[in-house]
Amino acid sequence: MSEHTSNHSSFAKLNDVNYPEWTMRMEAHLIRKKLWDGVMEITVETMGRGVDVVEEEYEKKKQKRSTQKMAEARAELVMSVDDGQLAHMRSRDPMEIWQVLADVHKARGLATQLAMKRRFLTAKKRPDQTIQAWVGEVRSMAFRMEEASISVSEQDKILAITLGLPPSFDGVIISLDATPTEQLTLDVVISRLLNDEVRQMSTIPAPSETPAHDPVAAAAMRSEVLPKAKITCFFCDKQGHYKSECPDRAAWEASKTKAAGSANTAIGAMVSLRDEDYDYEAVGELAVNDAW
Known part of the structure; x- marks a missing residue:
């Protein structure tokens, strides 16, 4: 059971913000326990009498209450509040406690x-x-x-x-x-x-109604709907894998890299010929003859 729930009831304990809900539930709880008579406020509405007899009736009712019932009602109240509310419950009379709680928690002003x-x-x-x-x-x-x-x-x-x-x-x-x-x-x-x-x-569109002009959403939707075994590769046209996972594409790219590497090697060999490998006199003579 939650630390905010009383052992004697199934609703949240009284705190600084839930007095309206707590007081309604607590009243029902005490009535069910047959303890409400020891707590109930004596008012004009309660007694159905004039204001001049309210205090007299209040005192009579307080004197008629059973000491045991009062103690039980007070125990129920004490066990149904958070620690921060205990300062308002010093009285041994549950009726006074009930009134103090009302005065403290009811918004005024x-x-x-x-x-x-x-x-x-x-x-x-x-x-x-x-x-x-x-x-x-x-x-x-x-x-x-x-x-x-x-x-x-x-x-x-x-x-x-x-x-x-x-x-x-x-x-x-x-x-x-x-x-x-x-x-x-x-x-x-x-x-x-x-x-x-x-x-x-x-009117909210279903996933199958994703707009065709949104290729990203459409691709994401297809990947969620279709099992991988039915996916068709855009490179080799085979099923069971995506283009990024295609072994034929990987082999093709490897062959391209190898061919490019061979060509670069040949070009590098030609460029790296040393100057002394050339016969500059012969080259000059050919240039003169070409000019004539």
Whole structure:
């Protein structure tokens, strides 16, 4: 099991960046263990009562909790966080620990909210990312914003999804602009993007459709498709080898080299005749006679 995974649960431990996901999974985990009553915050929404009785109900609930259940709930919390989070868990009361973690991790302040919104609207789909994964990433960012008390509408999600798409989806985005507002729901947008992704994938040329004007690509494709036994040599027209490996070509080039070497030797012998081998007087006499 991963070092970031609790022995008591199958999800990642709490760290500095995953509080929204962790708190949802941890709540479900404690409910399944029948320990949530020892942790649950007492709020107006939880009790369905007025604000004036919340603190009174809170104290009553704290007093009714079982000491054993509280200890077990605290143990589950402690074992489900990274070491860096242990400083927030000094209390022996799991309800107080839960509240401290919420206060520490929930984003607060205008600057933080603006930064999250900016990141939400400027994120881009990666080239290797599917539409389904991209939509999941946008929804995850929206979830984090909502956990930080930032309102995220369906239109905001549509805007973030479409702004992050590459130019290949411009056609479907233009068609979305022509869709009546009442029909432009998040589900409709996702459905159209998924369909367009399938269309784009179906129009990618197969390897057998490599353009004939690209000889390098065509040769590479043939070498991958044809077994070597069926390759025809361009020099001897025999099968089973390439021109660069042809034994007949190698023998031919060797004979050319040998012939060239013999000719160079003969020429060198003629050039290297010593001056004393010539009869300069006879040569001069012949020159005079030729002149007359």
